[in-house]
């Protein structure tokens with residue numbers, strides 16, 4: 090007897106290979122089984138999708154190849170996981186094989202059945218020696234006493250029938266709610282698993298430490314695994330295997346973890362759910378937050394279908410102090426359950442907003458004198474400050490005032506950034522780097538000068554401005570910088586965080602990475618010094634992001650109420666702006682996210698923007714801008730007559746803001762629809778047309794195209 094498994098393998102999105110390939114097998118293979126199959130001259134990893142006992146019509150035995158091997162030691166990927174992958178592929182317009190295989194650890198592709206069996210055996214041994222018997226008396230005591238607000242939120246969360254938005258102020262103790270919800274789920278069901286997602290694990294080593302500290306004594310040393318792209322291939326494989334086999338009870342990961350195999354999944358936490366890093370910017374451009382909500386629904390339906398406990402659910406919690414407007418809107422409509430925790434743990438006040446009108450400051454000042462004075466006072470009292478600036482390097486442009494030369498990148502339509510420390514001009518888009526020229530390359534003028542400011546320059550200026558300020562111990566004030574440049578080396582980030590925690594550093598200058606999640610106890614002043622760049626960006630989501638960033642950053646201040654009051658101090662958020670009358674600041678002053686959200690949602694509604702309308706982008710990369718746009722416009726024309734075309738608006742092709750990167754010209758075309766369903770059905774019908782249009786003569790020079798559903802910026 091023969092079987093004819095259909096197997097999905099890693100196929101490029103537009104290779105023209107169908108959703109799955111048919112092979113032959115002597116054995117019946119359970120769907121979800123991992124196999125190795127011949128593909129062309131290679132042997133590749135695949136996932137069995139179905140396994141009928143008859144060949145598909147028109148296919149003969151001679152036309153099919155046999156499955157080369159079965160990865161027997163592994164339980165099959167379950168039906169819920171396959172449904173999640175199928176949905177993600179279909180919704181984000183990618184091939185099933187691409188999404189399925191990208192969700193598996195890369196190293197799995199290189200292992201045959203024997204190697205895998207060896208790996209699993211080794212893992213089992215490790216587990217046996219490492220596992221500690223959980224101490225039963227610990228099981229009730231773990232965790233501090235919750236505040237009334239936290240307890241109410243936890244109870245409501247555990248009874249919720251819908252996705253939960255945990256809307257808690259910075260410092261309100263959301264993490265403790267996640268921890269206790271996790272503990273309850275894991276203790277209630279012996280095989281339960283919890284997925285906790287964070288935007289960037291590396292930026293918040295404290296969070297991982299807190300989860301380990303809490304759960305390893307309860308559930309053993311292997312109970313928690315991480316899954317993120319900073320891990321080695323071997324670490325990722327081990328983490329994935331532990332999750333897939335149920336050994337790991339908790340998976341702490343970044344957006345990629347949403348696609349991990351978790352057979353016992355009962356709770357998903359998406360922390361800082363508004364963070365843009367949950368949306369993938371390459372390959373399948375999925376939103377891990379949105380997939381988490383979908384995944385919880387699928388898991389809950391499966392639990393209901395299994396029978397047993399009718400109340401069994403997989404819950405999903407989205408946490409934020411500044412929720413995305415999509416999530417906020419869903420809560421307003423009652424589709425999500427909103428649980429508010431407005432108070433800070435320990436009763437600390439939220440920082441007071443101090444707006445600096447830059448129109449009244451000395452011309453050319455990077456840092457307003459009153460801000461510098463306020464920082465000096467705080468340093469003298471032993472408090473710390475944080476200065477936020479979204480631009481690394483010394484200056485964004487180097488220019489010659491004689492002939493007008495600017496440090497443009499020869500490969501991109503962007504300027505190269507001046508990095509003074511290593512005397513380089515670096516393109517932040519393609520990486521092209523050169524030594525800073527001694528003189529203007531155009532006219533030989535020796536007097537070339539930086540324009541604008543970056544973190545390096547602010548660090549340098551602050552060190553000068555605060556040179557005479559003394560700390561309480563009599564030492565000079567110390568300024569440090571933290572950005573992608575200063576944290577490039579392994580371990581340097583941890584080291585820099587440590588100097589801040591220990592109080593060695595008085596002022597930390599950095600990009601938005603310093604605003605995220607850190608729990609610095611002694612910070613009482615946070616300053617955003619070029620907020621206007623977010624206020625007047627062309628992207629309609631810019632105000633939302635700026636508000637979130639400033640509120641998050643401000644949330645770093647005054648987290649330790651006892652410290653602040655013992656200092657007789659008050660925490661402050663300073664913002665330098667040329668437009669202090671902007672309504673965003675009025676809402677920020679009151680820490681009034683609901684008012685800000687209401688105003689933004691009203692604007693979006695009148696413009697038909699998300700979440701009231703639905704969008705996708707068709708992007709094209711080509712050798713010339715003309716080819717990129719011609720392809721897009723041809724694809725738009727060829728859409729005539731497709732299903733739901735009359736419910737769709739196709740805009741003309743336009744170049745991207747940075748239209749050329751690494752010598753590739755980029756353009757995009759906006760697709761808009763009033764209903765999500767219409768958009769989805771239209772895109773499905775459009776996909777084959779997009780493939781056909783690649784061979785049109787006007788598209789000659791096209792490098793690639795991609796569809797971005799629910800894009801974060803347009």
Ligand SMILES: [Zn+2]
Nearest residue numbers: 489492529532
């Ligand atoms: Zn010149």
Ligand SMILES: [Zn+2]
Nearest residue numbers: 498501516519
């Ligand atoms: Zn470049």
